[in-house]
Amino acid sequence: MATIPVINPRLIVHSSVLAACALAALFLLQCGSGVGSAIFVMEPLPYSQDALAPAISADTMGFHYNKHYAGYVKKANELTKGIGFSGRSAEAVIQMTAGDASKAAVFNNAAQAWNHAYFFKCLKPGGGGAPEGLLAEMIDESFGGFTDFKKLFITAAKDQFGSGWVWLVLDEGKLAVVTGANADTPLAHGLIPLFTVDVWEHAYYLDYQNRRVDFVKSVLDNLANWDFVADQLEKAQPSKE
Numbered sequence: 001m002a003t004i005p006v007i008n009p010r011l012i013v014h015s016s017v018l019a020a021c022a023l024a025a026l027f028l029l030q031c032g033s034g035v036g037s038a039i040f041v042m043e044p045l046p047y048s049q050d051a052l053a054p055a056i057s058a059d060t061m062g063f064h065y066n067k068h069y070a071g072y073v074k075k076a077n078e079l080t081k082g083i084g085f086s087g088r089s090a091e092a093v094i095q096m097t098a099g100d101a102s103k104a105a106v107f108n109n110a111a112q113a114w115n116h117a118y119f120f121k122c123l124k125p126g127g128g129g130a131p132e133g134l135l136a137e138m139i140d141e142s143f144g145g146f147t148d149f150k151k152l153f154i155t156a157a158k159d160q161f162g163s164g165w166v167w168l169v170l171d172e173g174k175l176a177v178v179t180g181a182n183a184d185t186p187l188a189h190g191l192i193p194l195f196t197v198d199v200w201e202h203a204y205y206l207d208y209q210n211r212r213v214d215f216v217k218s219v220l221d222n223l224a225n226w227d228f229v230a231d232q233l234e235k236a237q238p239s240k241e
């Protein structure tokens with residue numbers, strides 16, 4: 001992953017009822033085992049498909065969620081079925097296959113499934129603005145201020161050659177902006193993801209055509225879910241005991 005240099009610098013029950021309960025439990029167990037066999041689960045979109053318009057149209061979100069994201073989840077499950085990944089988490093599959101050319105297809109689909117679920121959570125209707133609290137303090141400390149962070153993030157998005165992702169990550173206790181090509185993900189590099197924007201063309205082309213910078217600016221100004229990002233940063237902080 002490319003780190004972007006920073007200029008300024010987380011009961012008594014009747015037997016028949018009991019029998020019914022037992023049958024229900026068996027049914028649930030069977031259903032559960034079916035769900036449990038799939039490592040990658042399609043996470044629900046946290047808002048309606050048209051909720052982010054006009055920054056991201058319902059058409060773009062519909063294709064992005066129902067076709068691209070769904071495709072990665074489906075393929076990741078197909079590729080990990082019965083070949084030694086049983087019981088592993090999505091994150092573990094990504095880390096187990098990162099950098100292994102013989103497992104590139106598994107990594108690409110697994111990472112894309114994970115990246116997309118994370119990206120959708122980084123957005124919300126009526127988002128944008130500036131973060132507050134610890135996140136704001138760390139952005140000031142790491143980048144010199146929120147305006148400088150935005151400039152760095154947008155430049156990183158512009159300079160990412162071809163398809164990929166731009167991330168705000170936590171790297172050994174400090175914030176950093178990094179980019180990754182194609183399916184690359186901070187999880188493969190020991191970095192803690194905080195915020196991301198998908199800069200694959202499918203994320204913006206219907207709405208912005210070739211104007212990637214306008215798309216990223218619009219996400220930062222109108223959709224960024226800094227509350228979610230702040231929660232991730234909080235979770236990543238070492239416990240104070």
Ligand SMILES: [Fe+2]
Nearest residue numbers: 068198200203
């Ligand atoms: Fe995407």
